[in-house]
Amino acid sequence: MKSSQKGSHNLVKQMNKTTVFETIRNKGPISRAQISKTSGLNKATVSTMVSELINTFFVYEIGEAKSSGGRKPVMLHFNHHAGYSIGIDLGVNYIFGILTDLSGNIIESTLINLPSTEFNRVIDQLNDIIHSLIDKAPKSPYGIVGIGIGVPGQIDQDGVILFAPNLNWSKTNLKKIVEDKFHIPTKIENEANAGAHGEQLHGVGKDISDQIYLSIGIGIGTGIIINHQLYKGASGIAGEMGHITIDANGRKCSCGSRGCWELYASEGALLQAAANESIIQKNQAADFDFLLEQAKEGNPVVLQLLNTLGENIGIGIVTIINTFNPGVVIIGNRMAQFENWITNPIERILEERLSDNHKRNTELRFSMLGNHSISLGANSFVITDFLARHKIQNGNYH
Numbered sequence: 001m002k003s004s005q006k007g008s009h010n011l012v013k014q015m016n017k018t019t020v021f022e023t024i025r026n027k028g029p030i031s032r033a034q035i036s037k038t039s040g041l042n043k044a045t046v047s048t049m050v051s052e053l054i055n056t057f058f059v060y061e062i063g064e065a066k067s068s069g070g071r072k073p074v075m076l077h078f079n080h081h082a083g084y085s086i087g088i089d090l091g092v093n094y095i096f097g098i099l100t101d102l103s104g105n106i107i108e109s110t111l112i113n114l115p116s117t118e119f120n121r122v123i124d125q126l127n128d129i130i131h132s133l134i135d136k137a138p139k140s141p142y143g144i145v146g147i148g149i150g151v152p153g154q155i156d157q158d159g160v161i162l163f164a165p166n167l168n169w170s171k172t173n174l175k176k177i178v179e180d181k182f183h184i185p186t187k188i189e190n191e192a193n194a195g196a197h198g199e200q201l202h203g204v205g206k207d208i209s210d211q212i213y214l215s216i217g218i219g220i221g222t223g224i225i226i227n228h229q230l231y232k233g234a235s236g237i238a239g240e241m242g243h244i245t246i247d248a249n250g251r252k253c254s255c256g257s258r259g260c261w262e263l264y265a266s267e268g269a270l271l272q273a274a275a276n277e278s279i280i281q282k283n284q285a286a287d288f289d290f291l292l293e294q295a296k297e298g299n300p301v302v303l304q305l306l307n308t309l310g311e312n313i314g315i316g317i318v319t320i321i322n323t324f325n326p327g328v329v330i331i332g333n334r335m336a337q338f339e340n341w342i343t344n345p346i347e348r349i350l351e352e353r354l355s356d357n358h359k360r361n362t363e364l365r366f367s368m369l370g371n372h373s374i375s376l377g378a379n380s381f382v383i384t385d386f387l388a389r390h391k392i393q394n395g396n397y398h
């Protein structure tokens with residue numbers, strides 16, 4: 001066989017294996033005959049691929065399904081316990097980590113509040129969380145297959161944090177730091193991209209082709225999904241909608257510009273406004289929870305702050321809807337916890353300022369995954385990469 005023929009033979013084999021694996025993963029439990037029928041591959045090919053997938057622990061067979069006469073077929077399942085994965089949401093004032101199986105089912109989760117964004121202290125706490133999650137992973141053939149970390153900042157294609165204004169970090173090779181420490185493949189992704197991916201796979205963005213995920217934390221990031229694909233821009237840093245100017249002569253922003261949206265519409269903006277009213281001290285890790293409690297108790301000053309914040313969020317969403325014409329805009333990250341108090345002011349602004357066509361075609365939703373969308377999304381990226389390394393899934397994130 002010539003090498004080019006061998007190459008294309010291998011490629012066909014790989015594609016067939018991917019097809020068989022995806023069929024089992026999406027439609028299992030399923031028999032070999034059913035796989036053949038739904039995929040169009042012949043039974044011998046299916047049988048060979050299934051054997052390879054069983055030998056490599058990705059698939060297992062179990063029980064006997066009812067069949068119309070003749071032999072009873074054995075059913076095939078995706079072995080989502082073949083390995084485990086870690087997803088981290090590295091916030092400005094907290095770290096949230098999850099351990100999942102290969103289907104993204106959460107086995108363990110852990111949250112710590114960060115008293116400081118000082119790099120070495122954050123790295124120490126990040127290491128502690130990763131260690132504790134690794135320790136909790138059940139024994140499995142592949143162990144921990146990857147660590148995905150969502151970070152609020154601009155990340156280049158090599159996982160280098162170029163600029164994270166709210167963390168005050170720049171040019172940081174976090175991927176290398178984590179891989180050198182744990183020797184596990186690690187992926188660093190912008191947190192809003194991770195959140196968008198998480199909602200698309202597991203949350204309120206499921207099956208919606210065009211959607212914008214707003215990660216409203218200390219700052220605001222946006223994850224842009226166009227035609228089911230994450231849009232990352234020419235150098236991977238698209239979606240910095242938190243820095244669109246909404247007040248031409250406004251306050252200076254950590255990005256270097258002025259009057260940026262996130263100065264008026266983020267958790268950071270809420271904390272600042274609450275500190276100005278002397279409701280909180282400012283920059284205490286527990287401030288967010290305190291304000292949530294106060295909102296639940298009906299503190300009129302807090303409710304007024306949330307009303308103004310909601311209006312400011314709405315103003316930025318108007319620009320987003322005019323730009324992208326998305327099917328849904330999803331509000332995620334910690335601000336989603338204020339849904340009860342910010343929905344009305346946001347919707348009022350959209351009602352006042354959007355054209356009728358946009359009003360009809362765009363829906364506002366709050367993250368269904370709550371605090372989990374970023375960690376789940378980051379985690380899904382590394383599971384996809386792991387399956388792609390084993391040539392049973394293509395490496396595209398959609």
Ligand SMILES: [Zn+2]
Pocket residue numbers: 242243253254255256257258260
């Ligand atoms: Zn800015």
